[in-house]
Amino acid sequence: xxxxxxxxxxxxxxxxxxxxxxxxxxxxxxxxxxxxxxxxxxxxxxxxxxxxxxxxxxxxxxxxxxxxxxxxxxxxxxxxxxxxxxxxxxxxxxxxxxxxxxxxxxxxxxxxxxxxxxxxxxxxxxxxxxxxxxxxxxxxxxxxxxxxxxxxxxxxxxxxxxxxxxxxxxxxxxxxxxxxxxxxxxxxxxxxxxxxxxxxxxxxxxxxxxxxxxxxxxxxxxxxxxxxxxxxxxxxxxxxxxxxxxxxxxxxxxxxxxxxxxxxxxxxxxxxxxxxxxxxxxxxxxxxxxxxxxxxxxxxxxxxxxxxxxxxxxxxxxxxxxxxxxxxxxxxxxxxxxxxxxxxxxxxxxxxxxxxxxxxxxxxxxxxxxxxxxxxxxxxxxxxxxxxxxxxxxxxxxxxxxxxxxxxxxxxxxxxxxxxxxxxxxxxxxxxxxxxxxxxxxxxxxxxxxxxxxxxxxxxxxxxxxxxxxxxxxxxxxxxxxxxxxxxxxxxxx
Amino acid sequence: xxxxxxxxxxxxxxxxxxxxxxxxxxxxxxxxxxxxxxxxxxxxxxxxxxxxxxxxxxxxxxxxxxxxxxxxxxxxxxxxxxxxxxxxxxxxxxxxxxxxxxxxxxxxxxxxxxxxxxxxxxxxxxxxxxxxxxxxxxxxxxxxxxxxxxxxxxxxxxxxxxxxxxxxxxxxxxxxxxxxxxxxxxxxxxxxxxxxxxxxxxxxxxxxxxxxxxxxxxxxxxxxxxxxxxxxxxxxxxxxxxxxxxxxxxxxxxxxxxxxxxxxxxxxxxxxxxxxxxxxxxxxxxxxxxxxxxxxxxxxxxxxxxxxxxxxxxxxxxxxxxxxxxxxxxxxxxxxxxxxx
Numbered sequence: 143x144x145x146x147x148x149x150x151x152x153x154x155x156x157x158x159x160x161x162x163x164x165x166x167x168x169x170x171x172x173x174x175x176x177x178x179x180x181x182x183x184x185x186x187x188x189x190x191x192x193x194x195x196x197x198x199x200x201x202x203x204x205x206x207x208x209x210x211x212x213x214x215x216x217x218x219x220x221x222x223x224x225x226x227x228x229x230x231x232x233x234x235x236x237x238x239x240x241x242x243x244x245x246x247x248x249x250x251x252x253x254x255x256x257x258x259x260x261x262x263x264x265x266x267x268x269x270x271x272x273x274x275x276x277x278x279x280x281x282x283x284x285x286x287x288x289x290x291x292x293x294x295x296x297x298x299x300x301x302x303x304x305x306x307x308x309x310x311x312x313x314x315x316x317x318x319x320x321x322x323x324x325x326x327x328x329x330x331x332x333x334x335x336x337x338x339x340x341x342x343x344x345x346x347x348x349x350x351x352x353x354x355x356x357x358x359x360x361x362x363x364x365x366x367x368x369x370x371x372x373x374x375x376x377x378x379x380x381x382x383x384x385x386x387x388x389x390x391x392x393x394x395x396x397x398x399x400x401x402x403x404x405x406x407x408x409x410x411x412x413x414x415x416x417x418x419x420x421x422x423x424x425x426x427x428x429x430x431x432x433x434x435x436x437x438x439x440x441x442x443x444x445x446x447x448x449x450x451x452x453x454x455x456x457x458x459x460x461x462x463x464x465x466x467x468x469x470x471x472x473x474x475x476x477x478x479x480x481x482x483x484x485x486x487x488x489x490x491x492x493x494x495x496x497x498x499x500x501x502x503x504x505x506x507x508x509x510x511x512x513x514x515x516x517x518x519x520x521x522x523x524x525x526x527x528x529x530x531x532x533x534x535x536x537x538x539x540x541x542x543x544x545x546x547x548x549x550x551x552x553x554x555x556x557x558x559x560x561x562x563x564x565x566x567x568x569x570x571x572x573x574x575x576x577x578x579x580x581x582x583x584x585x586x587x588x589x590x591x592x593x594x595x596x597x598x599x600x601x602x603x604x605x606x607x608x609x610x611x612x613x614x615x616x617x618x619x620x621x622x623x624x625x626x627x628x629x630x631x632x633x634x635x636x
Numbered sequence: 637x638x639x640x641x642x643x644x645x646x647x648x649x650x651x652x653x654x655x656x657x658x659x660x661x662x663x664x665x666x667x668x669x670x671x672x673x674x675x676x677x678x679x680x681x682x683x684x685x686x687x688x689x690x691x692x693x694x695x696x697x698x699x700x701x702x703x704x705x706x707x708x709x710x711x712x713x714x715x716x717x718x719x720x721x722x723x724x725x726x727x728x729x730x731x732x733x734x735x736x737x738x739x740x741x742x743x744x745x746x747x748x749x750x751x752x753x754x755x756x757x758x759x760x761x762x763x764x765x766x767x768x769x770x771x772x773x774x775x776x777x778x779x780x781x782x783x784x785x786x787x788x789x790x791x792x793x794x795x796x797x798x799x800x801x802x803x804x805x806x807x808x809x810x811x812x813x814x815x816x817x818x819x820x821x822x823x824x825x826x827x828x829x830x831x832x833x834x835x836x837x838x839x840x841x842x843x844x845x846x847x848x849x850x851x852x853x854x855x856x857x858x859x860x861x862x863x864x865x866x867x868x869x870x871x872x873x874x875x876x877x878x879x880x881x882x883x884x885x886x887x888x889x890x891x892x893x894x895x896x897x898x899x900x901x902x903x904x905x906x907x908x909x910x911x912x913x914x915x916x917x918x919x920x921x922x923x924x925x926x927x928x929x930x931x932x933x934x935x936x937x938x939x940x941x942x943x944x945x946x947x948x949x950x951x952x953x954x955x956x957x958x959x960x961x962x963x964x965x966x967x968x969x970x971x972x973x974x975x976x977x
Contacts, residue, residue, distance in 0.1 A: 495857065
């Protein structure tokens with residue numbers, strides 16, 4: 143038997159910031175001459191795994207063995223022949239593409255016009271077999287993401303890699319160009335007896351171009367299959383296994399009364415729904431298929447591209463979030479530190495933005511009344527930390543709990559939650575779902591936007607699936623199974 | 637909302653930085669001066685050796701408190717006002733121009749009106765940058781700087797122009813304000829005058845406003861995380877415009893007080909450095925209005941001490957600027973700050 147080109151042995155990584163184990167003793171072999179597709183839901187650990195492989199992330203345990211040699215922390219992956227093209231290659235807006243190509247390449251001390259011309263010549267020659275037409279004098283700002291991705295890929299080939307890793311190389315590519323890229327790397331791997339690992343969310347692509355397909359789930363490789371052994375349907379069920387739905391921890395929510403008022407409604411948009419008080423609507427899609435943008439559009443953070451939005455009988459199309467909040471909107475954003483909080487402020491300052499008016503006495507905001515308010519919130523919601531502590535010192539789960547408490551304390555008419563369970567462990571999720579249910583029982587209309595479809599079965603009364611940017615199907619939760627949902631998300635059914 | 641997680645550690649950090657800078661100053665004096673003992677004495681004793689010295693020290697400290705507070709207000713709200721120099725200068729022009737047309741009989745009323753004109757002029761200049769930011773998302777760091785840079789030659793042209801310019805003078809300056817509108821001096825012949833004392837209550841009022849009111853809370857939230865502020869429903873337009881307007885207004889007040897209290901006419905370059913040093917004060921005070929007064933006092937002391945050494949010890953003229961640079965360097969070195977020393 144031929145030894146594998148690369149062997150991953152027990153790679154493990156737990157993020158200290160939130161305690162999530164993104165990779166849990168992953169063992170995998172990559173053979174010379176093969177194309178390996180890496181599939182998995184968001185948060186399954188794919189990017190962490192390739193980061194560990196390419197040396198951008200240091201593992202807590204485990205090792206990478208390349209052609210029989212164990213790589214140590216002093217080895218630079220690229221020097222050893224492992225090349226990674228990130229989904230969004232980091233770039234400097236000021237530097238030209240040819241300058242990006244030699245960044246970190248210590249052979250160059252000084253570059254005269256002649257050396258530069260030779261370099262560009264070399265790069266152009268390298269790009270030709272890929273069919274890339276690149277202007278190497280464009281700056282990073284002018285080049286755009288596609289040219290950057292291509293320039294990064296071309297530049298890596300100057301280093302004669304043995305293993306090429308592509309993180310979602312086709313996410314932004316139109317069909318024919320994606321085909322061209324994947325067929326080119328596949329040919330290269332066969333010819334040079336090297337290997338390619340590519341991450342994708344597009345199952346047909348994996349079936350067509352990969353020699354083997356590895357499926358990741360919760361930080362582990364849950365299956366490795368070959369395309370001729372499997373089918374779209376089977377891959378779909380590997381990605382969304384029905385058995386993983388946890389049992390509901392409380393009674394099902396009663397259906398809303400027939401005369402319950404419609405409090406949140408979209409008309410003429412790409413995802414139309416009517417939401418009554420006390421209902422929980424879950425909307426999901428695969429990444430890039432349309433659910434992410436809803437977070438911005440439904441909360442007034444950016445305008446609706448088409449159609450209108452109604453809240454509590456008002457036409458609120460085009461309203462800014464400040465005004466929507468006055469009508470009773472609360473919103474838990476997916477970006478917790480950038481948008482949902484002020485990370486370097488105290489916990490107490492993070493819970494009072496809607497309360498400062500009430501907490502002030504004769505116009506003065508006194509520290510003890512702010513602290514009392516925080517303490518009260520802390521006791522009722524089981525928050526962590528002290529009022530004077532800075533928010534960033536909390537774990538991801540505890541930050542999320544604080545944001546939830548702050549938003550729910552408003553007793554909102556409409557509550558929008560975007561990716562509320564990202565980075566939460568099971569216990570934290572149980573608390574989260576309990577809070578969402580409690581909110582719905584008090585008559586709040588809840589919209590849950592998530593990229594983890596299974597989560598919808600935990601709490602939602604209605605589930606809608608988006609694919610290709612459009613709402614494909616919206617039904618009561620009881621009429622869905624994880625399998626039917628997965629098929630709609632993959633575009634197999636509608 | 638305190639920036640400091642550990643006020644003690646941060647306070648010690650500032651003191652250590654101060655000690656390092658003073659130590660460096662002493663070493664420089666000892667090495668460079670032909671008479672080290674005299675130079676040291678001039679440095680530490682000079683600024684407080686007489687009523688005149690005290691008056692100049694206090695006047696400068698209070699002026700810097702105003703411009704430092706102005707810069708702090710903008711910084712605290714996440715808006716960088718680099719136009720303090722021009723706003724101060726314009727404030728001085730507005731105040732002086734008004735005194736030239738007001739009836740002398742107005743007396744103190746005229747002084748108040750002129751000060752208000754200075755505030756308005758500065759506020760308009762600062763508010764314009766705020767408006768440009770809200771309306772066109774123009775970077776206020778650039779617009780305040782450019783507006784200020786163009787305000788200075790404009791004021792220079794006006795101060796010698798028809799109606800305002802002095803008929804016969806060696807200096808480039810305007811006609812003096814009528815004596816009725818001169819703010820009475822203190823500790824004559826120093827630069828100190830009663831008007832500048834208003835800086836203390838102004839700093840206190842803004843310190844309370846910023847640290848202990850809902851308005852100040854929102855302002856600081858803007859400074860900490862603008863995206864969070866918008867998400868939380870705070871009107872980011874108002875909270876971008878108002879701090880820049882206020883900041884400009886306080887700069888304008890400093891300029892008006894300098895003209896009416898000390899110079900009595902508009903002299904080219906009269907506000908030399910007040911606007912820029914206000915930024916230095918805000919940096920030392922870390923945008924906390926309470927810390928503005930000691931920070932301004934420190935900077936004023938260093939400046940006066942430097943002048944005193946130059947006057948008495950045959951010393952390079954740029955020394956005072958060098959000391960200030962040392963202090964700023966040590967105090968703004970965040971690395972030093974971030975760790976408990």
